[in-house]
Amino acid sequence: MMLLKYIQIARQALKQKRDRSLITILGIVCGIAGITLLINFGLGVQRQIVNEDNSGDNLLVVRSGQAVSSSASGKITRYNFAQSSGVAPALTAGDLKAVEGVEAVEKATPVTVLNEEIKDLSGSRFHNGHVIAADADLLGLIGYEMNHGTNTLNGTKQTVVIGDEVARELFDNSRPISHEIIIGGERFIVVGVLKNPERLNPFNVGFNYRRAVIMPFAALEALNAESETETLIYEILAKTKTAVDNQIVEEVTERVLENHDQEQNFTVFRNNELVFLTGYAFDLFRDLTIIISIVFLMLGGISLTNAMQASVAERRLEIGIRKAVGATNQQIMNQFMIEALILSSVAGFLGILLALAFGLAIDYWTPIRPVIQLDVIGLMLVLSPLLGLIFGAQASAQAALQKPGDILK
């Protein structure tokens, strides 16, 4: 019963200073939202990539740049972000031949990323898209399926397979087969539309295949040949006849090294290593952002302490009168603690709502599917009032120790 009365008093006091209350809780809202979202985000990525990867053990990737550092035993010790972002020189057709020449390799597929605009015939641009040149084996290797049309990425014909978001946004049509698309001033015909993938591509999480236009690699080579430009390759995906082991990795590395004058400016990944690294990169990003969120939480807590102290100073007279009519120190302290608890609990609740809203937005706009974990939400619901208890304690004690005689002179 007394608790209800404290809540009533707290509600009245907070209503009086609505603006200050809102500003006070902002830091805690951001902190709780950040932590909740990132934990859910990380779990979603983990589920989509690391846990559900079924690309198989007989896949190998050769990628430009020294993306990782390894120990003498071959164990990856570090992920080099700068090297893995395409700053290093690209692979060539010679490297593709070298990989194909390895006996254990069944087939090898080149993948190139182009920095070209995507437009329709009327000149409307498709924003935030990717142009990829590869051959028909790519989709099978990375586990993507066609929704409409065919996967004719062989030969030099200027045909493309597009992602479902490209179909919807550029053509306003879910099956724009035979429509034309312009890439880098050249016309291409749409022959197929990809199915919305249920999971992320572990080989390049940075690419959103829903917003990709995939052209035949041979067509790109033909176009480059006209302008006497060498076709550079971003990565080579290779399917092996047996499960990839150290011997196969060594052999592929040696063959490609021969093409690079023994300079190892490329990285050879096994499938599970790539999946691990992708997960590792996300984990790192997630952990960093959680640290930032914790800083926000601390700042929010300090803001709460400051606001409570200001409240106590403003309400000295009220405290004096309450004590004069019989409030004990404990009752005054409880009153202010409840105020701090209400502020922080409301902040936590709003933070969770904000995190869920952002999660829905991420789910809609990106291929990542944040997971809503009830235990994470429960943890945040417990953490928020705890913050109120910790950061409201000092001001509440200050209020309790006010002497009515000093106030009511």
Add this chain to the structure above:
Amino acid sequence: MSLIKLENVSQIFGFGDATTVALDQIDLDIKKGEFIAVMGPSGAGKTSLLNILGLITPPAKGLHTFLDQEMMRMSQSHLAKLRQQHIGFVFQKHNLLPNLTILDNVSLPLLYSVNLGFLKRVEIVKRLLSRLGIHKKEFLYPYQLSGGQIQRAAIARALISQPTILIADEPTGNLDSSNSQLVMDILQGVNKEGLTIVIATHEPALTKYADRIIYLKDGCVRVDQKLRKNQQIDLGKIHDAIKKQDMRRKNKQESAGDKEGASPAAKTAKVRKAKVRKIRNKK
């Protein structure tokens, strides 16, 4: 029966050269059912005395008993409970909390003492406000009431927990004469029902409601006398009596051998310092 006893009670504020002796070794015995008017010039110690009687400030020195319990050794929570149960306080300036309705203001003491439902609280407050002539105001805010109505609401707050003693510090200080009379009639009415009342006032006209007057000057009780029914104090006579007392005291001091020829101000300062030392040493 003694309700409150003060024996050799003193109150000092400040420290060093800024020390003020608000009350100087006063003795007081307040009996149940009395209506006491405490008078005196500004700075005489009226508010300090009322704050001690109301258990708001402890005295610096002396014995203070309330209902035969010694107050000096009591914990803060116990004092708070005594305030809840036995004391109603009407302040001159600090009346109602502006962000609470009259209902919430008047029932504030009940918040800390009893568990009552909303409807029960409304019923009790309505009855009390009706009795004080301000019914139908319970859901208004203080700024929506007149000065007299605010003061009556403050009295209602003091009476709501059925205290043993009501202490009012200049309850009519900010009121016009008709509202003053209204307030004093209310106090007289509750006094007749057995409630002990102690009020501090500057107005001699209000002493006709009291049956005892205590006149303070410079922190000391200079006059403590019973009044007849409806007797209004004559301040002139009181001042004369005090002057005579002061003359007698001065003569006594002079004849006691203070021949240094110091200035009156230096003598006063010397006397004040001696008082403070005496109070602090015997604490």
